[in-house]
Amino acid sequence: GEDVEQSLFLSVREGDSSVINCTYTDSSSTYLYWYKQEPGAGLQLLTYIFSNMDMKQDQRLTVLLNKKDKHLSLRIADTQTGDSAIYFCAESDWGGATNKLIFGTGTLLAVQP
Amino acid sequence: DADVTQTPRNRITKTGKRIMLECSQTKGHDRMYWYRQDPGLGLRLIYYSFDVKDINKGEISDGYSVSRQAQAKFSLSLESAIPNQTALYFCATSDLGTDLPGELFFGEGSRLTVL
Numbered sequence: 167g168e169d170v171e172q173s174l175f176l177s178v179r180e181g182d183s184s185v186i187n188c189t190y191t192d193s194s195s196t197y198l199y200w201y202k203q204e205p206g207a208g209l210q211l212l213t214y215i216f217s218n219m220d221m222k223q224d225q226r227l228t229v230l231l232n233k234k235d236k237h238l239s240l241r242i243a244d245t246q247t248g249d250s251a252i253y254f255c256a257e258s259d260w261g262g263a264t265n266k267l268i269f270g271t272g273t274l275l276a277v278q279p
Numbered sequence: 280d281a282d283v284t285q286t287p288r289n290r291i292t293k294t295g296k297r298i299m300l301e302c303s304q305t306k307g308h309d310r311m312y313w314y315r316q317d318p319g320l321g322l323r324l325i326y327y328s329f330d331v332k333d334i335n336k337g338e339i340s341d342g343y344s345v346s347r348q349a350q351a352k353f354s355l356s357l358e359s360a361i362p363n364q365t366a367l368y369f370c371a372t373s374d375l376g377t378d379l380p381g382e383l384f385f386g387e388g389s390r391l392t393v394l
Contacts, residue, residue, distance in 0.1 A: 174319060197381050208283075208369055208385025209322070254321060258381045265329075266337070267381055269314070271321035 170270035172255055177276045184242040186273045188255030191236060195257040198231060199267070200240045203252040212253070213240075242275075250277045282306045285370050285386035293394050298357040300389045302370030310373045311353040312383065313337075313345060315366040322369065328353055360393045367391075 169191045178184045190198070196217050201209040215222045215229045215238075222229045228241040242249055255270040283304045292298055302311065313325040314337075324337030326345040334345060342364060344356045357364055367390050371383040 170321075172321075199381055201383075206387070208371070208387050209383070210385070211379060211382045214379065214381060256381075265310075265375070266324060266327065267383060268324070269322035271319060 170255055170257055170268055172270040172273045174271065175274045177278060178245050179278050180245060180247055182245055184245045184249070184275055186240045186253050186275065188238040188270055189236055190238065190257045192257055193236070194259050196259050197257070198238050199256040200229065201254040201256060203254065209254060245277050247277045247279055250275055281387065283370060283372055283384055283386040285389045287389060288387065289390045291392045291394065292360055294361055296360050298360050298391065300355045300368055300391070302353045302386060304351050304372045306372055306384060308372040308374040309350065311347065312371040313353070313355045314369045314371065315339070316369060317366050325355065362393045365391060365393045
């Protein structure tokens with residue numbers, strides 16, 4: 167079945183760049199996502215990338231996709247304390263057979279002032 | 280008011296009790312989902328429904344059942360709760376026609392503790 171793996175924890179200093187990594191197994195994925203979960207809240211979509219793209223940039227966020235290695239990363243430039251949250255990678259075949267999202271294990275990002 | 284509302288937000292119960300978690304949405308979305316979140320395991324899909332007459336099992340449906348009473352309501356039941364069902368449960372909605380493909384809208388979660 168599908169599997170999405172992430173490291174559990176990342177600690178950075180305010181102002182540094184953060185890089186959160188994810189690996190997935192389903193080669194039929196059409197979209198890959200990054201969701202953010204702030205303390206005590208549900209998840210919110212942060213950004214997504216279509217599977218035929220290598221990179222997507224959105225202000226401080228850069229998503230890199232290596233489809234050959236099934237590796238996705240999220241880079242946050244100039245990390246702020248407000249970026250402290252759990253970040254979930256997810257994949258789906260949206261528009262395809264199942265339209266389900268499969269989430270990773272989540273990475274807790276702690277930003278030190 | 281939240282677009283996706285879950286009740287109760289917190290519940291403590293005993294082994295063997297029947298529990299129902301309710302979810303209602305005002306987004307007008309056809310698709311609704313139940314996930315559970317466990318530390319180190321991320322979110323795992325329990326059940327999902329693409330319309331009122333459609334119910335599908337997710338990765339971990341054993342021990343759970345669902346009911347889609349209306350487009351706006353999707354409830355999750357634990358017929359006989361056990362301690363390893365202690366978790367944070369999330370309801371989510373989506374629509375195939377959204378601008379952002381695969382964007383799910385989550386409720387704030389229901390924390391269930393089974394003693």
